[in-house]
Amino acid sequence: MTEAPVLLLDGASMWFRSYFGIPSSITAPDGRPVNALRGFIDAVATLITRERPHRLVVCRDDDWRPQWRVDLIPSYKAHRVAEENPAGEPDVEEVPDELTPQVDMIMEILDAFGIATAGAPECEADDVLGTLADRERRDPVVVVSGDRDLLQLARDEPVSVRVLYLGRGLAKATKYGPGEVAETYGVPVDRAGPAYAELALLRGDPSDGLPGVAGIGEKTASTLLAQHGSLEHILAAAHDPKSTLSKAHRTKLLAATDYIERAGPVVRVATDAEVTMTTDTDALPLVAAHPRKVAELAERYGVSSSLGRLQKALDALPG
Template identity: 75%
Template sequence: MPGDIRETTEGPVLLLDGASMWFRSFFGVPSSITAPDGRPVNALRGFLDAVATLITRHRPSRLVVCLDLDWRPQWRVDLIPSYKAHRVEQEGAGAAPDVEVVPDDLSPQVDMIMAMLDAFGITTAGAPGFEADDVLGTLATQERRDPVVVVSGDRDLLQLVGDEHVPVRVFYIGRGLTKATLFGPAEVAEQYGVPLDRAGRAYAELALLRGDPSDGLPGVPGVGEKTAATLLARYGSLAAILAAADDTSSALPGAQRKKLLAATDYIAAAEPVVLVAHDAPVTLSNESDALPLTAREPRRVAELAGEYGVTSSIERLQKALDKLP
């Protein structure tokens, strides 16, 4: 029947970083892919095909597409004014301040994606005043029933890996789906040299220390990724590193001590910016985040698929759903 949903809880909950996925689809699928009326649909097609691939690989029982309702929250900018500042369109170019630079051909496709998700009955989630990272962080850390797989091309989400209540893993797609890597605590600890027993939080602390130019976060001057990892491996946590910097009798080298003490104000301000929220006021578009086995509105899905020229992608999505238990 239309809109049938899964009643089993055998599979994980799949949390998708919506913007991350459709940006990558837009740049990874040829712009020559168009609807019958000539509109570009490369991001739409790539996104739908990616969802079908993810369902086939992870066999989820629940799925949520997480949204950026505020891509650059003011509370983060107040703490670190440079946060994502390089992504803001210039007012002189005729755009309103704090408007993110998005390719002209992508914005209409986001509307198409949202329309298709709604017609199919796939749940989306957002939180006013928060980014998609915060929605992902909140849903992942508050989950108490099923294992969680977070899908994103943003390494910041590696801070979510853990096993405290349920296993939380990050399926990192920054190099594309075919080269995607599933990260748990062991993989994060091995790749970044952070302590295994707190790999997720330690990764966030590493990112804070080294900085992230893609987000406009300068980091601690003179402390790169290798130095940050070495400090975390030696002392275990950012708090312990700062305590060593304050302790003149500690074995911390003088040059590193000086750099850390000079950056204490930055570190204090940056910590809540780098850490994703675990308590954002998330709302879901549907009553349940159960993955529908069939389209909620099959006629509307068919009409949209024909209008956008993505019938084959919808067929691939349905085929992936048909293989679920």
């Protein structure tokens, strides 16, 4: 194992945060907003400086609401579907009009630089992140996201996987390993990642349209996992009249048996996605693959200073 990590970035999470965190008055010379573009490039430069990776992949949401998850939990992300979606068309996520063109700009610049992006059919970015992290056998992994769901990836073996959580912004980002997940959420440290996924399943997540088990909030879910060790053992206790599980909890869990069974694959990130990358390697390029194209895009979008910061961050890495 080398000391330099592979950095796996949750692209959509990061450019959404940049879009809402930076004023749309930041524009290209032709007047188009470039706040998300500039914020994203600056964030990547900051992360490279902090983490000093030698490999980096920006993971994409090729299917933000996979049908196989909707089939299991119909309410999954239903509130995010654009209302004007034509009948019979695939679900379209309600995204600010000024953000969508900037995602294309980001992809253009990453491509010109030679920075790898990765996606998978019928999978969200979470599943791409989960698959790449699960596959890694050589280098430590740092997953970067503003989505707490990714905390389930934290582990120590066979390589270290840490989740840099951006919930309070990049400046206050918190890095979670199994110990931090266990301490923060009260789950067993020896299986902190999987236990966090089980806590999320029981607790539910309104932002994803997941109802959870009625009457079981985060604190109760944490207590049950601490007492029983796993969701499997909690359910075994619920079905055992002689167990120490309270009647109230038993009733709530048994009433939600069908939901718990269906929600498992929805809440857990996939680790077997058919991931494809835009480059032959995820090695982080120290110089742009297509410098003339990068210079042209920098001028067109008015992000020369941000790309300069990115190059400065790359220059500081060992050759």
